[in-house]
Each structure stands twice: as structure tokens, then as C-alpha cells.
Amino acid sequence: MKNSSDNEAKAEIIINTSEKKNSWVWPFYRQVQALNGDIITICEVEIDTGVKCNKRYKTKGSTGNLINHLLKHGITKDNPQPQKITKITSKPSVIPHEEKKQQELRQHLVNWLVCDSRPLSIVQNEFFHRFVDELDPRFNIPDVKLIKQIIHKAYNYAVPLLKEDLKNNAIKVSLTMDLWTSHNRKGYIGITCSYIDENFKLNEITLSIQYIAYPHTATHIRETVNSIIDYWELNEKVQSIVTDNAANIKKAVSGMANIDWQGCSSHTLQLVVGKSMKPCRALIARAKRLIQFFLQPKHSEQLEEVQKLYPNKSSVDPSQTSDYLIHCISDCITRWNSSYLAWTRLVQIKPYISLMINHLLLHNDSNIRKDGKQLRDIMLTESEWDLIIELLQVLGPIEEATTCLGGSKYTTHSLLYRLIESLKKRFKPNKNDRISNDKLDFNTEDDVFDEDNDFEFEFNNDENTQIQININTPLYELYEERKAFAENEKNENEKQTQTNNIIDKCSNTIINLLYVPSLIKSLDKEEAIQNEVNEYLDLPQIGLNNNSLVWWELHSTKFPILSELSRIYLAIPATSTPVSDCLAMLVIY
Structure with missing residues (x-):
């Protein structure tokens, strides 16, 4: 805010109030009242011997701007002593930008915070203030409250424009939907919208990420989705909704008039993988135990040391930091392709594991020798390593298809049929298979990759391993x-x-x-x-x-x-990945 004129300063009355102020900032300020009734808060921090800052603010009870100003003096709640060398000390008479320029700079700041998913509290960081002061000391950094107001105002401005754009440029739209439970056990629903405009550009809009109360029944979900569709005036434009195969979500969409339900192809492929891996449970458990060993900080550091000692085993540069070394990746059941990625990394570090066993067993420290014995006991056999590599050859095409179908910058619906056909041909049993089919119980899995199988629109909940997809165009x-x-x-x-x-x-x-x-x-x-x-x-x-x-x-x-x-x-996504990515951003907050 601009400083008041000298005439205004002469017409001010010092406020003597007995009211106790709880905030830690008040010892650094004094308050006066102008003739027009405005309360002016003035900074009392000394920026030089006998020279006070005298920065003036109109306040109505909030201390956000006062806290941000004290940060420029190097004063925080935990460090109340002003720093001697500050931006204000070197340039005590900096004149702020005009309000129009301030608004422009504030908008650039908010755009960065939103687009880069930065926490709003960053504007209260002392070193962020120093950085901005070095770039432009005339810019007054807004507080969190003002930033929220700017975001809310931008939302209210953008929604009518988006509605108009959807009305004029979208023939039909396709939605992706997902439910997510936060760490505090609250449920959230996310919905994104995709459509192709007249210039054949694929557009994607996040329609809503909002709290959804329990119970998450099909009726409740349907009512919530309908309210969001009504709000965006898309009642006549929604062609289909892509979700995972959860029964309540599928039932909710199936009960909506004139809207097709399409299952997430990536989710279905992962169901196939999960069911097909059951005969390999013992091998998977042993590989997981080996991975868990290296996920412990102690053993992870030991693996780093071995890689530095034997850099010729790979392209490892021993002079680089640990970020350039190879580490294990955790296998997570809720992350698609995580088993494939975890096993791939495990195979990459196999040469180092063998070296690490010998290195630990020959160590002088008895505790480290115990680690070597433990690693030797859980080490996979050569035949098990061969099976892991064969599994990677099986899972590789599925990982490729899942990644391809999960894209949001290009059309995926047109790729779906051809990719599934390619997977069917690749995995069709033949006489050259090492293990005969009669030794394994793969009835449903064989049906999945049968060339005579027709694609149907709905997924069969009774047999999760069936891929029943229909392009429906x-x-x-x-x-x-x-x-x-x-x-x-x-x-x-x-x-x-x-x-x-x-x-x-x-x-x-x-x-x-x-x-x-x-x-x-x-x-x-x-x-x-x-x-x-x-x-x-x-x-x-x-x-x-x-x-x-x-x-x-x-x-x-x-x-x-x-x-x-x-x-x-072509605007229909093959997977529900777009909305899953939006919900994943909630973890940041």
C-alpha cells in the first residue's frame, strides 16, 4: 500500500488501547487513527540507527500483511531479532508499483502457484520474500488470504467461459470419474471432461474434485454426478463415462439415461495380470522379500557402496551422488505396472547383489556379516532369476499397452481395439510353449485371448479376468x-x-x-x-x-x-487415468 501523505500524518491520532493483542507481530508496530476513521498500522522496526521503517498499512484485524512485511526484516515468530543486512536496509525508500502493476504481478504469482501445484503457504517463506525482493523490490507479495480471493475470483470468471466453450465447440463430451479416500478417511469424487473441437484439438477440463459423503452407494454417486453435469449444463452432451470396474460406480453410471458406461481398459488389464500371476505366488513372494531388504535405508546405502566400488558393472559414475545410482523400486498393489517396474529394477541390480553378498560376508563388523548371511539366504536361485526374466517378457507388452492407453494428450479410444488384438495374438497359446496348458488352471485367461471371442460393451463382474470390450462406434x-x-x-x-x-x-x-x-x-x-x-x-x-x-x-x-x-x-478416453491424476494432486495438500 502507498504511504499516506504528510498532511494525513499530521491529522492522525495515536490509539491507546488496553485491549490485549495476542499476535506476536504487535510489538513491532504502533497504530494510529486517521480523521476519516481508518486504522493505520506503522512498522516500528529500526532499519538504521535511529531510523525506523515506518511502513504503513490499513488493517482491519488481519495480520497476514504485517507478518509478510516483518519477513522482509528477517523477523519471524521463532526469530524475533531483526537482521542487520536486509533489502529494506539497503533500500529503505523503495516506492511500490502502481496498483495496476501490482495486480499484474500478483496474477503471475498465482498462475505459478496453481499451475505448478505449489502450496499457498510458500508466500510466507522468508527466503521466498528475499528472492522476490532481489527480483523486484517494488512488488508487495500478497498474503494467503488475498491469493485465495484471487483464485476464487478467477474460478468465477472462468466457469462461464468454459460453459460457453463447451456449448459452442463440443458436439459430445466424454467424462472420466473416480473416487478416492484421503488419509483422514474422507471420500472425494473427481470428474474430468474431454472433447474434440472443430479444429480437431483434444481438450480436457477438470469439472470437479469435491467431497462426497458416506455411504458411497450407486444412488448417491449417481445423484452427485448428475448435479455436476447439471451445473456444467452438459445434460444433452455427455456421451459416455469412463470409470474403473468398481461395482458401485458401474451401477451408478449404468442407471443414467442415455449415457454409456465404459470400463477403464488399464484397470481391466491389471485385473488380468493379477489373476494370471496366481500360479507364480511363491516366486513373487520371494522377489518381494528381496526387494523389501533393499528398501531399508541401511541396506540401500550398502548397495550404493558396492556400486561405487565396482563401477564397471554398469555405467555408474562413483563420483556422482546417490541419485545417479540404481535403487530398488517398491511393488505397490494400487499402482499399475508396479510389479513390472520393480522386477525390472531388481534384474538390473542382480550383478551388484552377488557382489554385495561377498562384500558383506567378508566385512570385519559382525553385524554387517549377519546382513550378508540374511541376503544370501533370501537371494533368488538362477532358475528363479530366469523365471523373473520370462515374466518380464510377458508383462512388458501389457505395460506398454497400459502406458499407451493411459495418455491424455492424444486419442486413446481408437487404439484400444488394435492394442487388445495385438495382445491376443502375442499371448495365444501354441505348441512351442514350455509348459502345457493342461497343467495350469487358466480357463478364463485362455478365453480372454481367444481369437474367436467377440468384444462386448460391458465387463463381466463374475469373471474379473475377462476382457470384454466393445468399441461401440x-x-x-x-x-x-x-x-x-x-x-x-x-x-x-x-x-x-x-x-x-x-x-x-x-x-x-x-x-x-x-x-x-x-x-x-x-x-x-x-x-x-x-x-x-x-x-x-x-x-x-x-x-x-x-x-x-x-x-x-x-x-x-x-x-x-x-x-x-x-x-x-475419439474424445472418449480408454482409461480413467486423467481423473486419477487429478485426485492424486490432493496428496500435496
């Missing part, structure tokens, strides 16, 4: 029809001829009876659709690494009808 249905027609070209030609005759007769009859432009246009549109589909299906498929949205943007004029369908269905 007109383009896919047209593609299946196209394949069927190709098998019997003669019948196709006859059907097409009959269809054309019917259309011609119908058109002539309508023209003879009454001129109805709308009906004729609709018939013309049907023929245009058929021609457009035929031309589209005759084109070669683009590669998986190509951006399908770029392709549709380039061909939207040639395929105007199908391009609109692409904007509807």
Missing part, C-alpha cells in the same frame, strides 16, 4: 459390415442394387405426390453417407504412432459426416 460396425460384404461380393452387389432401386422408386413417388425438399435431402444424405463410408474404408490404416486428430483435420472437408463422428468417439 458406428465406424467399427461399418468396418465389420465391410468385412462381411467382402466375403460374399455377389450378394453385396445384389443387395446394393436392390437398395438403389428402392431409393429411386421412393424418390420418384415422393416427387410425383408432393415436393418435400427435406425428405429428398435426407435420402441424398443417406447416399452421401454410404459413399463417404465406402471411400473411407478403402483407405489404408494409419500407423499407431500417427496422430489421428491431425489426419481428421486434414480430411474433414472430404469426410464431413465421419469427421463429426470422430469428434464424438
